[in-house]
Amino acid sequence: MYRIVFIIIATSLLLASGSTYADYIKQSNSGICHDPYSAYYERTKNYTRYASLEACIQNGGRLTAGHNAQTESQDSDKDYDRSRFRHWIDDNRNCLNTRHELLKSQSTGPIVRDESGCRVIHGRWNDPYTGEIFLESHHVDVDHLVPLQWAWFNGANTWNDDKRERFANDSRNLFIVSASANRSKGAKGPDEWLPPNEAFHCQYVTRYLRILILYDFAEEIRQTIRSIQNNICQ
Incomplete structure (x- = not known):
């Protein structure tokens, strides 16, 4: 019984830890929203943290030029x-x-x-x-x-x-x-x-x-x- 409870608690802590360190969006001081795939994600040290790109944009952020191009081209690559x-x-x-x-x-x-x-x-x-x-x-x-x-x-x-x-x-x-x-x-x-x-x-x-x-x-x-x-x- 105690073993089962221990496993449940340990699993919960791991999940909580994972959510703590999960990927998040960084809004740089210049207002650019960087997701974890951005070349500048690790370099950006001074930032406001958001849970999603949508939240970052809604709070005055903007996408990188490359991300804009990628989003725009999803339906237009053939053009x-x-x-x-x-x-x-x-x-x-x-x-x-x-x-x-x-x-x-x-x-x-x-x-x-x-x-x-x-x-x-x-x-x-x-x-x-x-x-x-x-x-x-x-x-x-x-x-x-x-x-x-x-x-x-x-x-x-x-x-x-x-x-x-x-x-x-x-x-x-x-x-x-x-x-x-x-x-x-x-x-x-x-x-x-x-x-x-x-x-x-x-x-x-x-x-x-x-x-x-x-x-x-x-x-x-x-x-x-x-x-x-x-x-x-x-």
Whole structure:
């Protein structure tokens, strides 16, 4: 009998303990609601605690830009098509498209092209995301700092084709990075993903914000990224 009572009490204490330490929402001083999946959940030390996102929002909080995009896209993913952003164009008709122009210009060593002369296959590239150095182009991706899909669900869906093309081929929005880092990032914004190289975090978010300003993204979206920048670049 006592054993049964002990088990019941112990179980109750464990459940109570679990509820005490269960996941909760943190509203940062800048008013952003971070759930446990946010890249800034553990970093956010000064916050107001809420039991749910709904409660956080009802008390003046706002979702991260990435969360807004994810929520909006749940019923609209099929509306996004990468081909809406005409990318990797050969603007100067020298047979090197945007990707290979970047591989050429950002190599810190001599480059080697293929037999056609239209593809850069060897060079020396410093990946700011990981801090690694790559010598073969098939080991790297050219990443859009502000991802095309993220941009689409945060306002680029209202742009004309010319603006989307400029955005997709703008060297200020492109980095040569490891293929694995690029795939890890996917279409996530800085509220959900940051490069493994912590020394690059401040510059990453600062340049991200710069692109949002250059392409006139909504002030609310820029403010969300600006809050992240303020948190990182201290």
